[in-house]
Amino acid sequence: MKKKILSLMFLVVFAVSFVSIQSGFAKDKEPIKVGILHSLSGTMSISEVSVKDGELLAIEEINANGGVLGRKIVPVIEDGASDWPTFAEKAKKLILKDKVDVVFGCWTSASRKAVLPVFEKYDHLLFYPVQYEGLEASKNIIYTGATANQQIMPGVEWLLKNGYKKMYLLGSDYVFPRTANLIVKAQLKAEGGILVGEEYTPLGHTEYSTIINKIKAAKPDVVFSSLNGDSNVAFFKQLRAAGITAEQIPTMSVSIAEDEIRGIGAENLIGHFAVWNYFMSMDTPNNKPFVKRYKKRFGQDRVTDDPIEANYFGVYLWAKAVEQAGTTELDAVRESLKGLTFDAPEGLVMIDPTNNHTWKVVQVGKVNAEGQFDILYTSDKWVKPDPYPPLVSNKVVIEPGKVVEIKK
């Protein structure tokens, strides 16, 4: 008799589990896999590891609050190794093998350009957290960093308004600085600035005495710098050694954030400017707790900065979009991302419904002795992202992924 009851119970359990699998019950409780793709080794790792940490923090927080659609988020981490073909390979792996629902990743324009065809080929979704040169609007990428008109152009405008008319352009030799300076030059012409010099050095360049002499000779009001990576350490040290202080010739940087200041040394940067959408020193209701959580999770000596924050809220935006769509299915998520807002550490942000970039506030900061920024200016209002600034382009985005030429 006992045996019979036992076997009956087995049958019931079996039947129930079978039905539940059939009805998709088990599938709904499956964790949601998301990809994280950054350089964890190689030259870019100093910047990208922190961004990865920001993304992980957001995922942990969301999971602690019950996950998305009642499902846990599980990150699949891959190392792009500062090598662009590796980025493309790992992107393929995340999409095809791990079958992740979304990927958060990349830093350099080169790595984004390398994975872009992969995301378009498999019609997948990438959240890209870094300010960049624009002239791109894929329907497969959500850009949470700034476009030129949200960083470079307001930066130049602020300089001109504050009497820094004579500008010297200095940048690393690759697509971002080249395009950035193309825009700056057009802007100087249109808004009455004067270009007194333009110089590019290869990534990783460390010998700046010649250029510093040229800067001395040109006597600019300000150096507009789009130097990236290690070169900044050499440039600012040599600038200081040459006896040029920020009072004499300040620089305005578009690639130096709090994380980079740690590497360059605050003493070399005091008084220099930077323009970003987020500063760690921001006094917003969401920022203080965010900084506190980040430090608590990854160490008290760590700092937050613009790209870290950009994909921290990127993860939240995606989670919100999934909640709203009620599914992780891509088309639905993309649809609910359109015009979606989120109260990020930097304040309220919104995804533009036509070009997939982010509406955000612009701010100018000045480096202080603690390696933090004193905020000198804030736009207060949202600036609409425009990946194709009319100054240098005759194209407009009409819907995500669709760019048309306009005749003048």
Next chain:
Amino acid sequence: MKKEKLIITIFLLLLVAPIFLSEFRLNLLGKYVSFGIAALAIDLLWGYTGILSLGHAVFFGLGGYCMGAYIKLQTETLPDFMMWCGMTELPWFWKPFQYFWFALPMAIILPIFISLLIGIPTFRVGIKGVYFTILTQALALIFVTFFIGQQLYTGGTNGITNLQSILGFSLSDTKVMQVIYLITVVILIISFLFCRFLVKSNLGRTLIAIRDSENRLKFLGYNPMTYKLFVFAVSAGLAGLAGALFVPQVGIISPSLMGILPSVEMAIWVAVGGRGNLKGAIIGAIVVNFAKSFFSETFPEIWLYFFGLLFVLVVLLFPKGIMGIINNMVNKLKIIKKNRIIHAKADC
């Protein structure tokens, strides 16, 4: 024939791989196979002739750029990076690359040309050994700097990306990718047979003689320079061909593929596989790259340590590489068999 069992098995496995591998894995394997061709090129030069080049990625990269330029021009009349730099017209030296019949041969000819440019002055004055190796490293550095600096013409650090179609076939089609994979395997087999033919011929014996004692060869009346130039050029051309096969499968070519690091990696494949052994070169390239993918996928944050450890262990414990291990085992088996036969005979 018996000796070739191993390599025949490998080739057969590679040929039937599309049946049981997923799209992603097959794509990776295709990349490894193209690396196998580059490894053959290095083995010919280093393993057989004793000339270590740590700049072979330059030839690989040049081949890749030729193919990349061709594929790019299939879908874009003016490559996107030129547009960003403010160009309005295609530069003249880019124009012929829109034709496959020009681009593919150039992927082999251009590396050969560069190798002769380097080889003639260096071999003539008798620069060899470590000095030649340093020279090839400088070559890699020069090319990377040059390609990054000439953003207007080469795409700079980004390289050439967003490659869509080849000979009218879309590169996002799984079937097309399978065919490209199979072509790569067939070219690997042909390259292998070609290299084997070379090293088994009189020429091959001369190459080995150069490796083992160049001076003695000179006293015998040979002029090693011609042989060295020849093998350097063949090796460069083969590496270029490998690069051309690599690009449609990976979909990007950038200066990071032609620098010192990938050059050293190429030498490592051959060292791990077992140099002076053509099978070893192919096995080394596939095994090392498989390990690289495996470690970086399994331990994304600390994979480089595992990878480094693997190299140190192989070099320390098995200086003759994987082929050394296999040969050792085969020899031991033979001895055991022999002993058995002797015992069996004794029993009678």
